[in-house]
Amino acid sequence: MKTASSNVGLYIHIPYCQQKCPYCAFYSEPIEQNNPESLVDALFMELERYAIDEPLETVYIGGGSPTCLSPDLLTGLVISLLSQYKEVQEFTIECNPAQADERLFEKLLRLGVNRLSIGAQSFNAKELQTLGRIHQPQQIAQAVQMAKAAGFDNISMDLIFGIPGSTVDTWRYSLETAASLGVQHISAYSLTIEKATPFDRAVKEGALSLVDEPTDRAMYEIAREVLNAAGFLQYEISNFAKPGFECRHNLRYWKNLPVVGIGPAAAGWYKGKRTTNIPDIAAYIEKTENHQFAYTEEHIPTPEQITCETAVLGLRTTSGIDMHEFEKQTGFDLIMLFGNAIKQHCASGLLECTADNHCRLTEKGLSYADTVASDFTSLD
Numbered sequence: 001m002k003t004a005s006s007n008v009g010l011y012i013h014i015p016y017c018q019q020k021c022p023y024c025a026f027y028s029e030p031i032e033q034n035n036p037e038s039l040v041d042a043l044f045m046e047l048e049r050y051a052i053d054e055p056l057e058t059v060y061i062g063g064g065s066p067t068c069l070s071p072d073l074l075t076g077l078v079i080s081l082l083s084q085y086k087e088v089q090e091f092t093i094e095c096n097p098a099q100a101d102e103r104l105f106e107k108l109l110r111l112g113v114n115r116l117s118i119g120a121q122s123f124n125a126k127e128l129q130t131l132g133r134i135h136q137p138q139q140i141a142q143a144v145q146m147a148k149a150a151g152f153d154n155i156s157m158d159l160i161f162g163i164p165g166s167t168v169d170t171w172r173y174s175l176e177t178a179a180s181l182g183v184q185h186i187s188a189y190s191l192t193i194e195k196a197t198p199f200d201r202a203v204k205e206g207a208l209s210l211v212d213e214p215t216d217r218a219m220y221e222i223a224r225e226v227l228n229a230a231g232f233l234q235y236e237i238s239n240f241a242k243p244g245f246e247c248r249h250n251l252r253y254w255k256n257l258p259v260v261g262i263g264p265a266a267a268g269w270y271k272g273k274r275t276t277n278i279p280d281i282a283a284y285i286e287k288t289e290n291h292q293f294a295y296t297e298e299h300i301p302t303p304e305q306i307t308c309e310t311a312v313l314g315l316r317t318t319s320g321i322d323m324h325e326f327e328k329q330t331g332f333d334l335i336m337l338f339g340n341a342i343k344q345h346c347a348s349g350l351l352e353c354t355a356d357n358h359c360r361l362t363e364k365g366l367s368y369a370d371t372v373a374s375d376f377t378s379l380d
Contacts, residue, residue, distance in 0.1 A: 008270065009058040009252040010085075012043060012077075013263030014066040015281055018096075021132040022202070025194030027265035027279040028064040036069055038285055039263075040077055045288040046262050050270070054258075056085040058249035060092045065119075067099035075107050082112045090248040092117055092156070098135035100143035105150035115247075116147050117156040118183075123174040127163045137177075144181045154245055156185035161219040162211045163191055171219045172226060179230035184245035188223040189238050190216055217367060224366075236317050237369055254317050256310040256329070264294070274299045304379050307332050311376040315369065320360020334359060341375035 016031035016039075059081060066074060074093075082088065092115040093108060105116070120140045122128050128135065140157075147155050157178050161171050178186055193200050193210070202208035211219070224234060232240035236254060239247065252259050261268030265279035275295035278284050287294045301309065307330040314321035323334045335342065342359060345351035350365035350372050365372055 007055040007057040008052060009060070009249050009257070009259040010047075010052075010056055010081075011249075011259055011261045011263075011266055011268070012059070012061045013261070013266040013277075014061060014063040014069065015039070015264045015279075016063065016068040017065050018068060018098075019132065019134050022198035023131060023191060023194070025197055026064065029281060031068045034281060036073060039281060040069075040073060042285045042288040043077070043262050044080060045291075046294055047260075049288075049291070049293060050260050050262075052085075052260060055087045057088070058090045058092075058252060059085075059088050060249040062092075062094045062117075065096045065099065066093050067095045067101075067104075071101065071104045071107070074104070075111060078108060078111045078113055088112065090115055092247070092249060094119060095143065095147075096135065097139040097143040100139070100146050102146040102150050105147050105152060109151050114152075115154040115156065116152050117158065117185075118143050118147070120157045120174075120178060121160045122163060122166070122170075123177045124166070124170045127166055127170065127174075130164055131160070141177075141181055144183060148182070153184070155183040156187065156247065157181075157183050158187045158189065159223075160189055160191050161223065162216045164208050164210060166211065166219075168215065168218055168222060172222055175223055175226040176230075179227060179232070185239070185241045185247060186227060186232060187239050188220075188227070190220065220367065234318050234366075237366060251317075254313045256306070256313050268295075272300055274301065303331065306330060307337065308377055308379065311338065312373045315359075315361060315373050315376065318360065318366070320354075320358045323357045323359060337379060338376055341372075345372050345375070 015028045016034065016036060017028045018031065020028060091113045093113055094117045096119055118140065121131055121133055123137045123140065125137055128137065144155060159174055159178060193203055199208060203210065227240040228234065231242060233243060234240050235246045236250070239250065241247070258270045259268055260270045261275065261277065263277065264281050264284040265277055267276045268274070276297040277294045278287065278296045284294045310326065310330055311321060311334065314326065321334060326334050342351060342353065345365070346353065349362055350368055351359060352362050353359050361369055361372060
């Protein structure tokens with residue numbers, strides 16, 4: 001397998017929330033029951049063990065809710081990181097709208113954080129209540145205003161469609177409101193019922209009714225319509241950006257490029273190994289203090305597996321797979337490996353191969369992305 005990248009991304013998982021959302025499967029615990037200072041110390045112990053020697057292109061601090069941390073602790077984390085890695089091009093921190101703070105934003109920007117990701121989810125109060133969010137719709141606009149006042153010009157917002165009780169009209173309203181706030185990036189995700197979450201149990205018990213599949217698909221098409229009209233370009237199945245504001249960190253995932261994952265439950269892909277850290281704060285701290293790696297799962301994929309992963313991930317982007325880059329990265333020719341699947345899906349209008357040597361989903365194919373991708377998951 002050839003070297004895929006001369007630089008690396010860094011994901012840091014802050015596993016704290018003020019209140020756990022019932023749909024969320026990401027690992028987190030209530031911050032008031034923990035000692036976040038010990039966790040932050042452990043993050044740097046783990047990072048030191050990786051001894052990253054490549055330039056760090058992107059940093060993404062997610063959660064949980066990183067803004068649960070005290071301003072001093074969060075800014076201290078940023079200062080320590082950027083004192084070690086001075087070439088970071090994109091530095092994102094996730095923010096809960098209820099925890100927005102203009103002075104904190106000003107300091108983060110001054111230190112070198114240049115992108116905020118605001119977890120809006122919906123602009124409908126009932127839908128936010130259903131999701132268990134701690135913020136109100138007006139706090140989302142206030143958070144964006146604070147970020148702009150602090151000087152941020154790269155602001156992202158997450159929205160969720162298919163929320164129980166939502167309609168195409170409430171979804172359109174959320175999209176139009178988000179676009180009107182002047183943010184540069186919007187992620188629009190269909191609600192997924194994850195195993196062992198309160199939502200999963202509620203659905204099984206009949207206490208929660210999901211939107212039907214035709215409505216969910218209509219909501220996706222509305223997202224594409226509304227955001228395109230507002231000047232956002234769709235660059236991945238669920239992601240839309242003003243030109244030049246695509247998330248560089250997430251593009252690393254879709255290009256199957258290295259990302260070191262730090263923190264409890266964080267996943268990483270670095271030096272040919274996929275890892276997932278232990279989803280337990282106390283156990284994570286203990287391992288790092290004992291000078292051990294914190295991952296409990298590790299997998300070294302074969303060149304063939306990496307090739308399939310690269311193809312599947314590349315198909316998620318609207319530009320698709322650059323066949324020259326694909327061969328340079330994997331050592332394999334895309335047409336030689338997947339010629340039959342490509343021919344079949346081109347004939348059905350779901351795929352197209354362009355003059356500039358890209359293989360990508362068509363407009364129609366974007367709605368059937370999983371179906372198409374399933375034919376690129378193995379070389380059999």
